[in-house]
Amino acid sequence: MIDKTFESLERAVADIHDGATVMIGGFGNAGMPSALIDALIAQGARDLTIVNNNAGNGETGLAALLKAKRVRKIICSFPRQADSHHFDALYRAGEIELELTPQGNLAERIRAAGAGIGGFFTPTGYGTQLAEGKETRVIDGRHYVLESPIHADFALIKALRGDRWGNLVYRKTARNFGPIMAMAAKTTIAQVQQVVALGELDPEVIVTPGIFVQRVVKEAA
């Protein structure tokens, strides 16, 4: 019998190693897998490369991981926000590396990794600072920039419900990066509000099929 559910958050994140690339779902705090991040902070892995749309909000979730100085580099589209003070301080002190990526390129680079694409040409960023030094090409009269996939060792995502095969459904705009990060990581760990029996999720509306998910853990015991 295949059972991807884990009894504890601690066990679910136990093998995340120093130097790992970790995708973290969420757009701001919507979809942020805070229970998994708290477990990762307690676990102690450091020198992480984090992929997220933002760079932490307030004091919890990704902001707490940054504050604990576990992150060497962040790949994101929108780090600077009114409540991103932990990132701001690290950045100004030169203690964190930033790879800034337009949000659509970020999403497509993640999706490309998950879909086995070696790179893609996109018009986004052409002629701007964010495309400097990158290969360009004219296709049908339009200018494009070559972008590369982003692979990860782990993805930490948040879903509403999951089953023991790893099938997931999400809640409202908390879905955001979850489904594509699940595709792009070697090991995807989903924090869910509720673990349901196989068959309880309508197969017509499963958003992330279990093939993309290795571990399912309830967010609160």
Place this chain on the structure above:
Amino acid sequence: MTNRYTRDQMAARVAQDIQEGAYVNLGIGLPTKVANYLPADREVFLHSENGLLGMGPAPAAGEEDDDLINAGKQPVTLLTGGAFFHHADSFAMMRGGHLDICVLGAFQVSAKGDLANWHTGAPDAIPAVGGAMDLALGAKQVFVMMEHQTKTGESKIVEACSYPLTAMTCVSRIYTDMAVLDVTKDGLVVREMAPGLSFEELQAATAAPLKKG
């Protein structure tokens, strides 16, 4: 101030150009106001980059849902018939040319329609781009909504942008507190001016040549 459109008048003017059935993304800040002027009987599909179509107004106090937010991370609602989707699909809508209109704020727009709206270029500024570059190139029509001049009286419409670019030759129409202008192959064409303003006054306030429409 006389001879100027108010911010509400600007929003109402942009709303006039949004037809029933249009798929529209309203940028953060001033463009958000446009939603207040879309008539209730006109069905317009508002898109938000974080994964929803059919975005409704802000919820009543106490009805906020942390899992239902817009691109500015403010609580919103979903209209009946609305849908949620993941980020790659959301940006495919933007980048794949499926949105009819996006309305963006700007630091500067050039006479050729180059847009600068993501970064001041100040050495101590922390850069953040979000979905601006994707929207600017992806939507069929890009409307810019901004004050005509900076607080110190410099024109935000210029021959060439001095701020870092968001995208080249992407803007189709500019709505300011002084005028409505189209970006055309022949340059900037004035379509409307604030009441009481003369063409000469508008030209004097603009750092790029204008044509009478």
